[in-house]
Structures are given as C-alpha cells and as structure tokens.
Amino acid sequence: MTRGSNPGPWQSPEMTRRLARRHAAEKRFRLFGMGAIGLSLAFLALLLVIMLKNGLGGLDWSFLSGSDSTDPSLAGVWGATKGSFLTMVVTLALSFPMGVLAAIYLEEFAPRNRWVDWIEVSINNLAAVPSIIFGLLGLAVFINTFHLPRSSPVVGGLTLALMTMPVIVISGRNAIKAVPPSIRDAALAIGASRVQTVFHHVLPLALPGILTGTIIGMARALGETAPLLMIGMRAFVASPPQGFTDPSSVLPMQIFLWSDEIDRAFVVNTSAAIIVLLVFLLAMNGLAIYLRNKFEVRW
Template identity: 85%
Template sequence: MSDAALRAPTDWKGNAMQQRIRRRYAAERRFKLIGLAAVLLSAAFLAFLLFTMVSNGARGFTQAQVKVEIDFPGSALFLDPATLEGPSAEATLATADIDAAVRTAAERQYGSGGGNLLAEGAWLRVREAILEEPAILSRSQSFWLPASGNIDLAAKTDAAPEDERLYGQLQQRDAVRTAFNSHFLSSSDATEPTSVGIWGAFKGSLLTMLVTLALAFPIGVLSAIYLEEYAPRNRWTDLIEVSINNLAAVPSIIFGLLGLAVFLNFMHLPRSAPLVGGITLALMTMPVIVIAGRNAIKSVPPSIRDAALGVGASRVQVVFHHVLPLALPGILTGTIIGMARALGETAPLLMIGMRAFIASPPGGITDPATVLPVQIFLWSDEVSRGFVEKTSAAIIVLLVFLLAMNGLAIYLRNKFERRW
C-alpha cells in the first residue's frame, strides 16, 4: 500500500487533519472570545445604567434644609396650646396662617428675601410639629425646613451664580444642611420638586398589582388546568390556544384601548382607579400565566397521574393533589414574568386616565390613583431640573419594588418545588 493511501482523511497525524483540527480549535476560541465580549459589553451597559440611576437618584433621597427660628409668642398666630388638645386640633390649626408666620420669621432672620429661601410646603413641617407638641407655641423654636428648589440644586449640583452665593452665605451662618428626605417616601405628587413624594404612586402600584394578581392568577391557572387536563382536542380548543398565544404578543396599548372602551365608556367604572388599572393589566398578564401554566402542567410525568388513578383517586384529586403542586413552581415562574411586565407598564394605564395629578394617596381600589411608571413618566417631562433626581429616585424605588416582588415569588416557588 502506498504512502498516499496510508494518509487517509481519518489519519489524525496527517497534515490535512492537523490543519482542520487547528482551524476548529481557533474557531472555538474566537466564539468564546465573542461570547465573553458580549457578556462584558452587556455588563458594562448595565453597570453604566445602575451607576447613572444611583448617582442621580441618591440625591433625590436627600434635601437641603434651612434653619429658621420662629418666635411663636411674638408671631401673628395667637394660638392657645390648650385649644390644640383633642380631635379638634387639626380644625383649629386650619384657621391659622402658619405659612405667613414661617415666612415672616425667615424674612426677619435672613432679610427681605428670606421667605424665598424656603419651599412652598415648608410650613407643613411646622404644622406637624405643633400638632405633635402644642407647648412650643409658648416659646421660640428652631426648625430645619425644606429649602427652595434653587437652594436645593445649589447644595447638590451646579446652579446659578446667585443661588450659589445665597447658599454660600447660609453655609457661613451654619443655617443650611443636607439631610435625608423622609417626606419623599411618605408624600404624594406636588408641583414643586422639593415637595414631591413617591408614596401615593407606590400605594397606587401596590393596589393595582393586588387587583391584577387576584384576577389573573386564579383565572389563568384554572384556564391552564382545563385546557391541559379536561378540554377535548378539537378545532375549538385549537382556536382558543392560538388566540391565547396571539394575545400574549399583543402590544400593551391595545389592552389600554380595550379598558377605555369597555371598563370606562361602557361599564362606567371609576376613571383613574386601581380597580380599572388592575383589570386592564390582568387581561394583559393572563395569557402569559396560561401559557406558562400549561407548559408546567405538561411537564409533570404521566406516571404521577397513572399512579394516583391506580390507587383510586378521582380526576379532580389527581389534578389538585398531585399535578398542580408539582406544576406550581413553573406556574409561579410565569406569574413572575407576567407581573413584572405589568408592574412596568405605562401605555395601557395612560389610556384609562391614570396620569392625573394625584395629591393624596388612594384610600382604596376605587379612589383616583397613579402608579410608579406613570409617575416617573410625568416627572421626566417636567421642566424644572429638580425633577431629574426625583425621577431617578423613583426608578430606584420601582426597581426595589420589582426585586422584592420577584424575591417573594421565587421564595414561594422554591418552597413548593418538588423533585421526582
């Protein structure tokens, strides 16, 4: 046999085979490098996004405060501390011009423009202090009150030269400080960036998600059980399956138009309410839960059903005692995906009017409300620079809410997970 015949293509020591092996290894190394570069690029974009949001949003959780000394006996309030005892205290304070007293004290301390150093809602802090301790009306009291938007910007970022000069003068007198803005977490929307809060939108999101979950989860799971375990295989069930798969890909604004036409114009449900928002988002979330639920139920081994039927269990007992507990982790995974999508939606909620200016948190699912994504959208459209950091801070709150909700769902999924 000749040397050429001995060097067949399967000869691993031949030059041709060695070249092919080297090219194969080189291609594999290039593929690994491309994959690593893609991961690093994605991580860099994610790090840049998080750094931008955290750096801007961290300032949204702080606030510049100006020190104001108020001489209550010498002010024009003329309030008797004894009249502020009991449930009528708030009604008594409602008749007092606390705002004028605060600005007069600021002008007495800082000159004619002292009142402009304070935010519009600064007097509310004094009102809260009086309700908490009426005895301060009989003496002078120092308060750290929210500064105006210009002073707040000068304390955090670059501002106009005049604002920088005022801020420097306040610093020299130890009359300004930057502190944690607890009212951002406990207040609602406002017209001034120093007075806005996230609690109203957060509560609206919470109520909307509760309505969405209460409707989408049981209906979606029961629909998945019926289609997978009981529905006959015919053209009607095939049509239903195709429709559900198509609904999962429908743009969210279409569901908003559906909610506007059916729930508001036809059923006359309250506009801009978590009830309507929850029903609209439930329609959008339900197909995702149905598809995930069917796949999870389908993944349960047939031997589980056969064994349960073999010991005398009924079809309902097989489904709810054996199949559903084993499929629950997969169902919860679909629920996480659907609820996360619903939490971040803005377009359908804009269509049903949840973009209104809400100055107080909703008391129930039928009260006017807004949600975190819509609040972020509205603040991002404001002209004032002070709303930039508030928008980033609201995004951080939304991400924390989303992570907490997903963490709870993952915990429940792992708790109910069983292996066979």
C-alpha cells in the same frame, strides 16, 4: 505494518481538522455568550450608577412619604407607590388563578377539536399584542361600558390582568406539560380521579414553572405605562389612594410625568423614583422566587 500502527478514523488528519474546527466554533460561541452577558451587565451597571448618582440625594423621608406636587421640593412617591401596590394586588388576584385554571383545563381536560385549537392560537396571539391595545380595551369595557371609576387601581389592575393572563396561561401549560406522564399514570393506577391527579400530583410539580411565568408577567405589568395612559392614570393626584376605587397614579406613570416637567429640579425626583421602582420590582420578584423555591417539590 502492525494493526496498532494503523490510525483509526478518529485519528485521521481529516477528522482531526474537523474536531479542531468544532472546538474552535464552541470556543467562539462561549466567548460570544460571555461578551453578551458582559455587555448586558455593563449597561445595567451604567444605568444604576447614573440613577444612583442623580437620585440618591433626593431620597429622604419627605420624598418617600409624600405625594405628587407641582413643587419639586415637596413632591414624593408614596401616593404612586401605594397605587402601584394596589394595582398589582388586583392584577395578581385576577390573572394568577384564572390563568392557572385555564392552563390546567386546556392541558388536562379540554378535548382536542377545532374550537380548542382556536382558543390556543388566540391566547398565543394575545401574548404578543401591544400593551396599548389592552389600554383601549380597558377604556372601552371597564370605563365606558361598566362605568368604573377612572384612574383607579381597580381599573388599572383589571386592564393589566388582561395583559398578564396570556403569559401565565402559556407558561402554565408548558410547566404542566413538562410533568412526566408516569406521575399521572401512577396516580390513576392507585385509584385517584382525574381532578385528584391534577391538583394533588401534577400541579405541585408544575407550580415552580407556573410561578416563573407569573414573575415575568407581573414584572412586565409593573413597568407598563401605555395601557394606564388610556384609562387616565396620568392625572395629577395630590393625595395617596385610600382604596381600590380612589384616583391614583403608579410609579412608571409618575416617572414619566416628572421626566416631562420643565423644571430641572424634577430630574432628581425622577432618578429617585426610578430607584424606588427598581427596589419595588426586586422586592416583588424576590418574594415570588422565595415562594417558588418554598413550594418546589423535588423528585
């Protein structure tokens, strides 16, 4: 028998069967993944169709420019939309810089000891704490202790910032850790200080990943109702807030209140408010993605 006629180990019947099983498993996994994506998109499409069907008829200028009212024909979402915007401004202004600075310190400057390890474990645990616990914390600290105005965007923003900050810290640390050590070594080799290395070289490369975590955290904060219930933002507010300390509502809370109304005419208002909330969320995420792509450094 010639050498070429002897089948190698990859052409043996046993190996052929093993490869066939592997290819079949990969094919099943791809089909399972495509099915999961299709099912998710189907649920999303069903939600959008139902909301558009029920809510498009209620979207008009009076609804978009009005505030809450006991009369469904006069009720609008401008007050809740403005309250959501002011609350998100406070949340982003506090959680983003503090979360990024905490991530930079823990990843680049903090010594490796038990105290730092305890802080890291605490931050990871805070990211999994139920949101209503942050509402209780906001009620106890910001309202009962510091006597800040109840139902105001400043208190809502402070409470949501506490909830969002651990997500930003965790994503920021992962993004900073993903920057190759050679970037740091090269910067230090040409005479840059530790601070210059971090802020001039490491941070620009990690910024897209940090912004991704910020998008996730802010999207979660925008849709929260449980912590805002605890600080009184479910109150009936008939006029839009004029500042950060005025009483206001937010879009998720407004949707919750209208969905609990006995008058069936509020069903249209609820669906229309959900459409406004989705547009608000898409606009906020679109802006964040644009900024992430704009500041992304390719290397």
